[in-house]
Amino acid sequence: MSNSEKNYIEGATGPWELVVGLEVHAQVTSKSKLFSGASTAFGAAPNTQVSLVDAALPGMLPVINEKCIEQAVRTGLGLRAQINAYSVFDRKNYFYPDLPQGYQISQYKNPIVGEGAVTIDLEDGSSRDVAIERLHLEQDAGKLVHDLQPRKSHVDLNRTGIALMEIVTKPDMYSSEEAGAFLRKLRTILRFLGTCDGNMEQGSMRADVNVSVRRPGEEFGTRTETKNVNSIRFAQQVIDYEAHRQIEVLEDGGSIDQETLLFDPDTGTTRSMRSKEEAHDYRYFPCPDLLPLKMSEEFIENIRATLPELPDAKKDRYMNDLGLSAYDAGVLVADRDMAVFFEGSAAGRDAKVAANWVMGDFLAQLSRRDQNFANPTVRAEQLGGLLDLIADGTISNRIAKDVLDGMFETGHDADRVVEEKGLKQVSDTGAIEAMIDEIMVANPEKVEEFRSGKEQLIGWFVGQVMQKTQGKANPKVANELLRGKLAG
Amino acid sequence: MTADLTKLTIAEARDALAAKDFTALELTDAHLAAIERASALNAFITGTADQARVMAKASDARRAAGQVGALEGIPLAIKDLFCTDGVLTTAASHILDGFKPPYDSTVTAQLWQAGAVMLGKTNLDEFAMGSSNETSFYGNVVNPWRQYGSNSALTPGGSSGGSATAVAARLAMGATGTDTGGSIRQPASFTGIVGLKPTYGRVSRWGIVAFASSLDQAGPMTRTVRDAAIMLGAMSGFDPKDSTSADLPVPDFEAVLDQDLKGVRIGVPDEYRVDDMPEEIEQLWQQGIIWLKEAGAEIKSISLPRTKYALPVYYIVAPAEASSNLSRYVGVRYGLRVEEDGDDYNKMYERTRGQGFGAEVRRRVLIGTYVLSAGYYDAYYLKAQKIRRLISDDFKRVYQDVDAILTPATPSAAFALGDRIDDPLSMYLNDVFTVPGNLSGIPGISVPVAKTEAGLPLGLQVLGPAFDEEIVFKVGHALERAAGFNEAPDDWWSDAS
Numbered sequence: 013m014s015n016s017e018k019n020y021i022e023g024a025t026g027p028w029e030l031v032v033g034l035e036v037h038a039q040v041t042s043k044s045k046l047f048s049g050a051s052t053a054f055g056a057a058p059n060t061q062v063s064l065v066d067a068a069l070p071g072m073l074p075v076i077n078e079k080c081i082e083q084a085v086r087t088g089l090g091l092r093a094q095i096n097a098y099s100v101f102d103r104k105n106y107f108y109p110d111l112p113q114g115y116q117i118s119q120y121k122n123p124i125v126g127e128g129a130v131t132i133d134l135e136d137g138s139s140r141d142v143a144i145e146r147l148h149l150e151q152d153a154g155k156l157v158h159d160l161q162p163r164k165s166h167v168d169l170n171r172t173g174i175a176l177m178e179i180v181t182k183p184d185m186y187s188s189e190e191a192g193a194f195l196r197k198l199r200t201i202l203r204f205l206g207t208c209d210g211n212m213e214q215g216s217m218r219a220d221v222n223v224s225v226r227r228p229g230e231e232f233g234t235r236t237e238t239k240n241v242n243s244i245r246f247a248q249q250v251i252d253y254e255a256h257r258q259i260e261v262l263e264d265g266g267s268i269d270q271e272t273l274l275f276d277p278d279t280g281t282t283r284s285m286r287s288k289e290e291a292h293d294y295r296y297f298p299c300p301d302l303l304p305l306k307m308s309e310e311f312i313e314n315i316r317a318t319l320p321e322l323p324d325a326k327k328d329r330y331m332n333d334l335g336l337s338a339y340d341a342g343v344l345v346a347d348r349d350m351a352v353f354f355e356g357s358a359a360g361r362d363a364k365v366a367a368n369w370v371m372g373d374f375l376a377q378l379s380r381r382d383q384n385f386a387n388p389t390v391r392a393e394q395l396g397g398l399l400d401l402i403a404d405g406t407i408s409n410r411i412a413k414d415v416l417d418g419m420f421e422t423g424h425d426a427d428r429v430v431e432e433k434g435l436k437q438v439s440d441t442g443a444i445e446a447m448i449d450e451i452m453v454a455n456p457e458k459v460e461e462f463r464s465g466k467e468q469l470i471g472w473f474v475g476q477v478m479q480k481t482q483g484k485a486n487p488k489v490a491n492e493l494l495r496g497k498l499a500g
Numbered sequence: 501m502t503a504d505l506t507k508l509t510i511a512e513a514r515d516a517l518a519a520k521d522f523t524a525l526e527l528t529d530a531h532l533a534a535i536e537r538a539s540a541l542n543a544f545i546t547g548t549a550d551q552a553r554v555m556a557k558a559s560d561a562r563r564a565a566g567q568v569g570a571l572e573g574i575p576l577a578i579k580d581l582f583c584t585d586g587v588l589t590t591a592a593s594h595i596l597d598g599f600k601p602p603y604d605s606t607v608t609a610q611l612w613q614a615g616a617v618m619l620g621k622t623n624l625d626e627f628a629m630g631s632s633n634e635t636s637f638y639g640n641v642v643n644p645w646r647q648y649g650s651n652s653a654l655t656p657g658g659s660s661g662g663s664a665t666a667v668a669a670r671l672a673m674g675a676t677g678t679d680t681g682g683s684i685r686q687p688a689s690f691t692g693i694v695g696l697k698p699t700y701g702r703v704s705r706w707g708i709v710a711f712a713s714s715l716d717q718a719g720p721m722t723r724t725v726r727d728a729a730i731m732l733g734a735m736s737g738f739d740p741k742d743s744t745s746a747d748l749p750v751p752d753f754e755a756v757l758d759q760d761l762k763g764v765r766i767g768v769p770d771e772y773r774v775d776d777m778p779e780e781i782e783q784l785w786q787q788g789i790i791w792l793k794e795a796g797a798e799i800k801s802i803s804l805p806r807t808k809y810a811l812p813v814y815y816i817v818a819p820a821e822a823s824s825n826l827s828r829y830v831g832v833r834y835g836l837r838v839e840e841d842g843d844d845y846n847k848m849y850e851r852t853r854g855q856g857f858g859a860e861v862r863r864r865v866l867i868g869t870y871v872l873s874a875g876y877y878d879a880y881y882l883k884a885q886k887i888r889r890l891i892s893d894d895f896k897r898v899y900q901d902v903d904a905i906l907t908p909a910t911p912s913a914a915f916a917l918g919d920r921i922d923d924p925l926s927m928y929l930n931d932v933f934t935v936p937g938n939l940s941g942i943p944g945i946s947v948p949v950a951k952t953e954a955g956l957p958l959g960l961q962v963l964g965p966a967f968d969e970e971i972v973f974k975v976g977h978a979l980e981r982a983a984g985f986n987e988a989p990d991d992w993w994s995d996a997s
Contacts, residue, residue, distance in 0.1 A: 064603060068828040070596070071583045071605060071707040073742050103824050105872070109845050114827020165845070167832070295872035297881060300713035300821050302743050 019187040020228060023259045028225045030255045031232060032191045033183040034247075036198060037176045038208040039152065039216035040083045046151050046175035047074030047117065054214055058157070058168035066173040068112035073301050076101075080175040081305065083207040084124050084149050085315050087177055090205045090322055091144050093128025095312050101149075101302045105295040109167050110154035118150035118178075120296045124305065130181075130201065131324055132193040133342060142194050143182040152176050177208065183222065183232060188248035188255075195219065195244045196346070200323050203348045218242045221275075223254040225262065233258070234268040238275050238282050250275050254282060326351060334363035343371055349385035350375075356392025361399050369395060373413055377420050390419045398426035406430065407437050411483055439486040441493060444477065447485075448497050451476045462498050470494060505530035506670040507988070510574050510727040513673060517563065517573050524563070524573025528556035528617050531575045535619060535671045540996040543665040545580045545638045546588045547620040555617040562615065569615030570734045577672035579663045580621035581628055582608050582718070583707040587618075591709040592626045592636035595829045595856030597836040605707025606739045607676060607718050614734035619672050622662030626858045627826065628683055628711045631930040633661030634921045635860040643691060643914050644669040644989040648955040651992075654914040657687030657930070663721050664691040668989060674722040674731050678708060680715045681814050682910075682934025685946035685961060688721055689909035692948040692957030692987065694976070695721045696728045697934075699967045700941035701746035703732075704739030710825040712818035713744075715938045725947060725977040729753035732969065748967060756970045757977040761795040764975065767802035767902035774932055777911050781958065784950055785908050788960045791982035792906065792975065800902050804894040809887045810936040811928060816871050816884035817939070822861075823868025829856065863924065892940040899965045904975045907933050909946040909959035933961060943969045945976040949983035957985070 020027035045052060048065040065072040088095050102120040125147035133139045154172040158165045179198065185191045199210035199217060210217050219242075224235035236258070238250045258268050273282040298304075321329070323345040330341035344367065345351050358366035374395060378388055398415060401407045407415060407430055418429035430436050438444060451473065452459050462469045470491070477490045505527050508516065513527060532549050552575060559573040583589045583601035590596045604612070612618070625635040632655040633641040641661040643654040645668070656665045660677030664687035667675050677684035679697035688695025696719045703718045710716060720731035733753050739745040768789060773782070789799055831837030831852035838851040857865065871880035898905070911932055920927045937944040943966070946959040960979060964972040 067833055069583075069601060069603075069834070070589070070591070070599070070709040070828070071601075071705070073706050075741060075743050105824050105827060107827065107830065107846070107849055109830075109832055112828060112833060114830065115824055293874045295824070295869065295874075295877075297820060297824070297872055297877070300744075301710075 019190075021225070021255060021259060023263050025263050027228055028255075028259050029228050030186055030251070031183045031224050031226065031235075032185040032188075032251055033222040033235070034181045034185070034191060034194065035220040035222070036179040036195070037218050037220075038087075038179060038202055038210070040080050040149075040175035040177055041207055041209060042077060042079045042083060042175060044077055044079075045173040046077055046080050046149060048173050050173065052174050054216070056170055058166075058170060060170065062169040062172065066112065066169055068114070074117060074299070076302065076305065077175065080149060081124070081307070082315055083175075084147060084177055085307070085312055086205050086319065087179075087202065087207045088125030088128065088147055089316055089319055090201050090207070091125070091128035091130060091147065091179070093144055093147065094126035095307075096122065096124055096126055097307045097309070097312070098122065099124040099148075099305045101299045101305065102296045103299045106292050108153070109165065110156050110172070112154070112169065112172060116151050116153065117299050117302070119148035122304075123148035130194060130197055132190060132197050134189065134193055137338070142190070143184045145180040145182050147177050147179045150176050150178055183224070183235075188251040191221070191251055192244050192248045195247060197323070200346055200348065204320055204322050206320075212242050212244070215242060219247050221247050221250045221254075223251055223258070224268070225255055225258045233262075234270050236268065236271055236273050236282070238273040239285060241275055246275055246277055249280050250282060253280060257282070323351075330363075334358070336363060336367055340367050340371065347385060353385045353388070353392045357395040357399065359396065361396060361403070365402075366396070366399060369399065373416055377416060381420060389423050390416070394419060394425055401426050401430060405437060405439065405486060407435060408483070408487065411435050411437065435484060437486045438481050438484045439489050441489060444485055444490055444493050445497070447477055447480050448473075448490075448493055451480075452497065459498065470498070473498070506534050508673070509724050510571070510673050510722060510730055511724070513574060514572075514730070518568070523556075524559040524617065525553065525556040527573060528552050528575045528619070531619055531672055534669075535666075537994040538669055538671055540993040541642045541644060541665050541669055541671075542639050543622055543641055543662040543669070543671060544577070544620040545590055545592060545623050545662070548587055548618050549620075551587070552617050552619050555612070559615050559617060569613065570730060571611060572615030573617065574615070574673050575617040575619050576611060576731075577619050577622045577663055577666040577675035578608060579624055579660050579676050579678060581624060581678050581709045581711075582676055583709070584608055584618065584621065587621065589621065589709070590638070591628070592624045592638055593829075593857065593861065594637045595836045595852065596709075596834075599835050601707075603707060606704035606741065607708065607735050609707075610737070611676075611734055616734070619666075622660070622666055622675060624662055625659035625683075626861050627709065627822070628659035628678055628680055628716075629822070629860050629864055630658040631682070631686060631927050632915075632917070632921060633658040633687075634917060635858050637858060640917055641665050642917070642993075644993065645691060645914060645956055646989070646992065653917045654956070655690065655917050655919075657690035657910075657914065659683040659687075660695070660721060661687050664688055664693060664695070667691070667693045667721050667723060669991075669993065670988060674720055674727055676718055676735070677721045678711075678716055678718045679934070679938065680711050680717075680818060681938050682931035684719050684721060685934045685944060685959070686910050686930055688946040689948070689957070689959030690914040692951075692959075692985070692989070693721055693723050694725050694728045694945065694947055694980075695719065696732060696945040696969070696972070697937060697943060698732060698736060698969055699746070699943045700938075701744055702736045702943070702967065702969065704737070704742040704745050706739055706741040712821040713825060714821060715814075715818055717938070725945070725973060725980045726754060726757055728945070729757060729973050746967065751970055753969060753973050756974050759974055761792060761797040761975065761978050764797045764904065764971070765800055765902040766792050766797045766975065767800050767898050767905045769802050769804045769807065769898075769905060769907060771804050771807035772907045772933055774911055777908070778913075778952075780952055781908050781911065784958055784960065785906070788906055788949065788979060791979060795978045795982060797975070797978075802898045802902060802905070804891075804898060804936070806887065806891045806894050807936055810891055810939055811932055813884045813887045813891065813939060814931070814935045815867070815928060816880050817888060819864040819868030820872050820881050821868070823865045823872065826857070826861070826865055829853065831856070860924075888939050891936055895936070895940045895942055895963075895965075903964070904971045905963040906975070907961045907963065909933060909961040913952045913954070913956035913958055937963055940966075942966050943972050945972045947976045947979045947983075948985045949979055950985060951987070957987070
């Protein structure tokens, strides 16, 4: 049974198959723009990061930023894709106030990256490959600001000319779940590669969502394209909404218009963005200011040599070499920072214990303190230090949770927190023996009950010892000593 | 004395300045005075007299301190297509009203670096689109030459008509031009001066208002071949800000001028005989062949079979690129903005572009938009690019057998203003001999060699292989020597102003 068969939607007149293709615009991580030296930093005051080239002053010429080319190739390699040693930058011509040149420099017929694949992991534990059609580089546009004056609009060109990678899938996803899994996986891969920060809320990753429906086994239906969707959840809402809207239209005997839509998050619906009469003829042609881009085999291989371990390989290694469960490995690699942190804390230690701590108490501390794995108060080696103290019996697991809390409060290493708070586990038999003697003298009736066969009272005695030591007594040692003494 | 200073060539002035015969300021003042008397020629859009005097004084100070650039103290005119820092730059278009760029083009920056002085910004066809200088928003330029016994105003050619006139009328020692289809060489021929279009990529395009990016190339306009070699040396070189700029060393162009032509093979293309070409141009061409033969060159008949496609190809490729290059002029960020209450941005764009661009620019934007449109792209633009490659291949093939090519520069001498402005096709024919060089990217020079019977100057063109400006200069210099043309137009304009 193929995946597509699983996801048929039952309409009033029979089953429908949903087909989804995505065009993801991912902002390239680079200090400067695709064709100019202006900064790409997010959040600067309007029009403060604009070069003469970005503002399209007369006589200005684009010069390719090699870093952006590297990042596109790196991404292509991470998507297991064909790298095209020859590619061409084209002009896509249209008028809009956020586009100073009157054209966007993009890649049309000869993109820098060709076909590839992304493996997605689905909730039922299965996984499959989603086919990538291409990746090309292009310039971002500026931003129009309409609310500063009642009858005038303003334009902020800070974003103008920032490098985007447009990553286009084939129409190869068959449910909103698959599309969501794809977007999450793509974002993870981009973050592992360091080629895009994947922050959808800041607009550095956004998706155009293409949706169509068809009867099983038939040709593709007419698709709609919903532009600029800026969260994974919204993308899934678009797909579900469009699928049901289109099925309803078709079952009522209507037809689907190939149109461009916008998603309204408030209503969860889509609406038409522009009519066909306004459809653009972009008049693509090769940008005469730029020579075709030719990359040497060596350039590409040098980038390949510096590729990091990617999520799929990492997950395999966690399972096969470190003995983690598929679930744990999957959770850890879904977040690059978490995986890096895990590896830092697990190095030379019991990986399963480290994984439990990272995904459990440590993660809980982070979310409570509104921190993340990229820059936590307690570093990976510090957590490792804490694990060492547990392993060598200096502290118990229970005490360790308090120690971790102390570490977050102070930023100090685990041994210092243990020292300062006096949390060191008491394994000194003499001290524990003295305490046991005290307890037995103070509670002769309990001693009697135990000796007459009520052996479960051992727990009560251990509790007393723990109370006297504020939990620091080594429970194993206490237990052994108690049994010896009580046995008389 | 100052009147005579304007008659000097750049090379002569260079020596005289070095000998302290006069100062850069005196040299500049002489030219500023000549410009002031020549308003009837309408060669300048913007005069920069104050700045020129400041630059000239600074040049004298540098010379006193022992710092002497290749063009130290030489007053030049700049085609108003080159952006100049803080100085109005118009491209002769209404749409760039008030535009003062905060930067200098690479070419002008290099000229100032070499010690040159800016006299002003010269008139041109709007966005360099035209062959008669009549499409300028600032009015046409007038050719300083007139037919014998006639007072009718003639075109200086275009698009670098203001630069050509400034140099021919001794208002500037040299000028920058740009050549997209012949815009340096044709006006040079019409005004009896030297004009060189370098190899595409030899001179940076950064900071020059773009017309057709794959064809535009800046070059010098001077009164002698030697002056052109001196000026090109200062203008050219690799510029990392222009991705199409060639990363090659700049030869000493002046050093090759006096080399003899022994063993140099000159090709004469059969296809450069066009219908209706005046007999005297054919004769001049034959005379040129004889001069070069006498100078030791070997003459070879060659064939450039795709020549006839050059103009149609040019009038697809150039407007296509122009339609896109001119999309930035919409009134949002600089220049003219025309809007009325309640306009949305589309309406504002329409008004601004409709009123800001002249008829010829609008015509070419429409042609360019058409040939790039869905459904027409393959039939026009793509096919034109393929033929462009074939035209280029023609040259590559013949350059295996010859070192340079000799042709007429233009199919006619200067014509009357108003004669062809309503007939674009006949206007476009002006560039029939120059356009193939732009399409192939190869260097070409127009050298004045004679006058017509009616008294108008005519030039011959020497084309060379890519990045071999040296052969072009060498052959051009031989023609110049043999022809001995060193006439200046009679000064009628000083009285007329």
